[in-house]
Amino acid sequence: MIDELRHASVDAVPALMSFFDADHICRFANEHHRQWYGRAPEDLVGLHMREFVGPEAYVARARWLDLVAAGETVAFENTVPHRDGTRREASVRYVPRMGSEGFEGFFVLVVDLAPQLHRYHRIFEATVVAFWEIDLSDMHASFVDAVGTQDPITWLRAHPEFSRDALDRCTVLDLNSRAEHMFGVTREKALATPFGHWCPPACEQHMLDNLVAYLSGKDGFEGETLMRRADGSLLPVHISTAFPRQALTRPAGTFAIMDISERVAREEALAQAHAELAHAARVATLGELTASIAHEVNQPLAAIVTNGNAAQRWLRRPIPDLGEAGEAIERMIAEGTRAAQIISRTRQLATKSASERATIACGPMVAEAVAIVERQISGLGARLRIDLAEGLPLIHVDRIQLQQVIINLLVNAAQAMAGHGSALRIIDVRAWHEDGRVVIEVSDTGPGFSDEQASQLFNAFYTTKATGMGIGLSVSRTIIEAHEGTITADSLPGGGARFRISLAPSGRQSA
Ligand code: ADP
Numbered sequence: 001m002i003d004e005l006r007h008a009s010v011d012a013v014p015a016l017m018s019f020f021d022a023d024h025i026c027r028f029a030n031e032h033h034r035q036w037y038g039r040a041p042e043d044l045v046g047l048h049m050r051e052f053v054g055p056e057a058y059v060a061r062a063r064w065l066d067l068v069a070a071g072e073t074v075a076f077e078n079t080v081p082h083r084d085g086t087r088r089e090a091s092v093r094y095v096p097r098m099g100s101e102g103f104e105g106f107f108v109l110v111v112d113l114a115p116q117l118h119r120y121h122r123i124f125e126a127t128v129v130a131f132w133e134i135d136l137s138d139m140h141a142s143f144v145d146a147v148g149t150q151d152p153i154t155w156l157r158a159h160p161e162f163s164r165d166a167l168d169r170c171t172v173l174d175l176n177s178r179a180e181h182m183f184g185v186t187r188e189k190a191l192a193t194p195f196g197h198w199c200p201p202a203c204e205q206h207m208l209d210n211l212v213a214y215l216s217g218k219d220g221f222e223g224e225t226l227m228r229r230a231d232g233s234l235l236p237v238h239i240s241t242a243f244p245r246q247a248l249t250r251p252a253g254t255f256a257i258m259d260i261s262e263r264v265a266r267e268e269a270l271a272q273a274h275a276e277l278a279h280a281a282r283v284a285t286l287g288e289l290t291a292s293i294a295h296e297v298n299q300p301l302a303a304i305v306t307n308g309n310a311a312q313r314w315l316r317r318p319i320p321d322l323g324e325a326g327e328a329i330e331r332m333i334a335e336g337t338r339a340a341q342i343i344s345r346t347r348q349l350a351t352k353s354a355s356e357r358a359t360i361a362c363g364p365m366v367a368e369a370v371a372i373v374e375r376q377i378s379g380l381g382a383r384l385r386i387d388l389a390e391g392l393p394l395i396h397v398d399r400i401q402l403q404q405v406i407i408n409l410l411v412n413a414a415q416a417m418a419g420h421g422s423a424l425r426i427i428d429v430r431a432w433h434e435d436g437r438v439v440i441e442v443s444d445t446g447p448g449f450s451d452e453q454a455s456q457l458f459n460a461f462y463t464t465k466a467t468g469m470g471i472g473l474s475v476s477r478t479i480i481e482a483h484e485g486t487i488t489a490d491s492l493p494g495g496g497a498r499f500r501i502s503l504a505p506s507g508r509q510s511a
Contacts, residue, residue, distance in 0.1 A: 015109035016080075022103055024049040024065065036112075039081035054081055068094040068106045080110055087111040130179035131256040134195050137252075138169040152215045156208065160424055164202040169195035173252060181260055184230040200234060201423055201424070202226040202238070202381040214243050224260065226378075236264040239438065271375040287508070297343065300335040307331045325492045359396045362431055362438050363388040369403040370429060372409050380414040382425035382444075389432040393505030401479045406470040409499050415442035415465065416497065420447040438505055443498035450490035457489050 010017055011031035019028040027049055029041040037044065037052075050058040057078065074094050079087035093109040124131055143166065147155045156162060172190050180187055183198060199207065206225035213221035229235050238258040257398045311328035314321040338352035366388060377384060410427060417425040422445055430441045449457065456462045458477045463470030473489075480487040485503040492498055 015112070016108065018044075018108045019097070019105055020049055020108060021105040022069070026052070027105065027429065036080075036082060050234070052080075055123040057081075064092075064094060068096045069103050071096050071098055071103065077113065089117055092368065112394060116357055120267050124176045127176070128178060128258075130182045130259075131174075131176045132172060132179055132198075132255045133174040134253050135171045135173050136216065137167040138171070142166070153212055156212055156215070160204070163208040163211070163412055164196065164201075164423075167199045167204070168194050170195035178298060179257065181230075182257065183227075189230075195410065196226050198229075200226055200228045201383075201425075202234070202378070204424075205426070207381045210239075210241055214241075219243060224287060226381075227257070230318055235259060236261050267381065268375050269372065274372050297339045303335040303340075306334045309336065325406070335346050355394055356400075360399055361392075362392045362395050365397075365399055365402060365431065366406060366440060369406040370410065372403070373407050377410060377414045377427065380418040380425070382409075382414040382417055382427050385426060385428050385447065387428070387430045389430075392431060392433050392438055395438055395503050396506035397483055397503065398479075402483070405476040405479055406440065406500065408476055409442040413442060413497065416446035417444055419465070423448050433505075436505070437502045440501045440503075441497060441498060443492065445496045448495055449489075449499045450491070454491065460489075 007085045013030065014032060016032050016036055017030040018026055018033070021027050026045050029044045032040060032043045033039065033044055033417075044052070049061075053061065055304070057080075059163065061078070064076055067074045073096065075092070077089065077091050080090045084089045090112045093108040097104045097106060105404055106163065112377070143152070143162070146159075146162065172195055173192050177185060177187075183190070185193075203225040207222050209223065210221045219235070220240060220242045222236050222238065224236065226234045227237050227239075236259075238260050240256045241253055242256075243253070297395060306330040311325045311332070314328065315327035367386070370384060370386060374384065406429075410429070413427045414425070417427075424445050428441070428443045430443075432439055453464075458473045460474040461470040462474075477487050480501055480503075483503060487501050490498045490500075
């Protein structure tokens with residue numbers, strides 16, 4: 001009875017079930033073969049697997065056949081010829097049968113994926129999310145070639161340029177109508193264009209992180225970045241990628257893409273308002289500074305002119321009175337020195353008087369400054385990497401002033417990289433504790449600067465930008481020095497600039 005039921009069940013399942021021996025000759029086929037192949041199961045017994053799947057597909061299955069012969073159960077997706085003349089997408093499973101002599105053959109289970117695919121296509125088309133299905137096989141092959149025996153993740157981190165090449169190698173297998181609409185392209189045209197075309201430099205880092213997540217065995221990856229529409233305009237998007245759980249014969253990835261331009265526009269307006277406010281505050285300070293300097297310096301300047309005139313008169317006499325002229329010149333020098341003192345005192349006053357010091361934790365202060373300009377930075381195509389050490393000692397500072405300094409460094413870094421057209425735009429923000437000081441560092445992968453420029457960076461009104469004011473770094477230095485700290489700039493050997501702020505801790509316990 002049990003045996004009878006077992007037999008009946010095998011014939012009743014709406015899936016192909018068969019057994020092939022070690023030479024890949026069919027020894028058993030269930031009833032469903034009649035429906036699928038249009039041939040009686042008994043006519044199929046004795047045929048070689050090549051005749052079931054076709055010569056090319058048989059060669060392509062070599063990998064799976066080797067694995068099952070080694071005693072492993074394998075599952076994959078592939079196409080199987082159907083009696084209606086098409087090749088149907090199917091889920092295939094090989095289960096080895098091991099006897100006392102070892103491998104005797106394997107059971108085959110083939111399930112038609114058409115109904116599932118149909119459902120999937122309906123979802124694929126109906127959703128508000130844009131889907132791109134990408135063929136990753138070329139990229140996969142070039143990656144395997146390049147990495148060789150090295151650790152893939154370490155290799156990728158050392159070769160970020162691989163991202164561009166990889167994207168250009170990916171072909172588009174499919175996209176839904178939402179994707180056509182979002183990117184302003186027809187399906188036909190998209191299928192003929194490499195995926196890299198839709199990925200501007202700003203999205204290379206995202207794709208690299210995506211690849212690292214895939215190689216680290218994660219289920220998926222998501223993040224925000226920019227993509228390019230057919231008309232060349234940039235589109236802020238949220239991308240989520242699900243990685244296939246089992247190895248497929250053809251590695252493919254599906255990217256689900258959501259247009260987040262409205263949200264980004266709102267955030268940008270907010271960030272712009274923030275930046276304008278910070279700028280206004282900076283300009284106001286400068287305006288006040290200039291006004292008070294002009295006022296204070298007016299007096300010594302007038303005295304210098306008066307004494308200069310007097311010296312000239314003493315010298316123009318028929319017999320020049322050198323003594324009087326010398327005294328007038330000495331008074332000019334004294335007034336000049338006084339003017340210089342007034343300027344430096346006023347600058348000190350300007351930073352100190354507005355200063356409201358508090359004992360705060362360094363990490364959140366830096367993180368907040370970063371958050372204010374994050375949008376602006378990514379709009380310039382740069383990516384931020386933040387590494388703030390835990391448990392840093394507290395610092396006694398004017399939070400707003402210090403944040404102004406950090407914001408200025410971040411914006412400068414992003415502008416330098418964008419202005420230079422750098423392919424890789426990364427800003428590293430780090431903070432750590434070293435030799436009893438708290439160090440905050442902002443470095444970039446931009447053009448850096450020459451030694452000659454380095455000596456001028458912190459000078460007021462030194463700028464290389466068409467619309468620059470050249471006071472950012474000068475005010476930054478005044479602020480840091482008012483905090484008994486130092487700020488230094490280096491050009492990095494491989495390109496890029498590095499600014500370091502060093503501050504004394506407040507002397508209290510760390511947060
Ligand atoms: P501004 O930004 O208005 O030019 P700053 O004082 O902030 O004024 O900067 C002065 C100059 O220093 C810049 O114009 C630029 O030439 C140079 N500079 C600042 N930051 C960087 C950087 N990260 N990489 C290269 N050059 C920089």
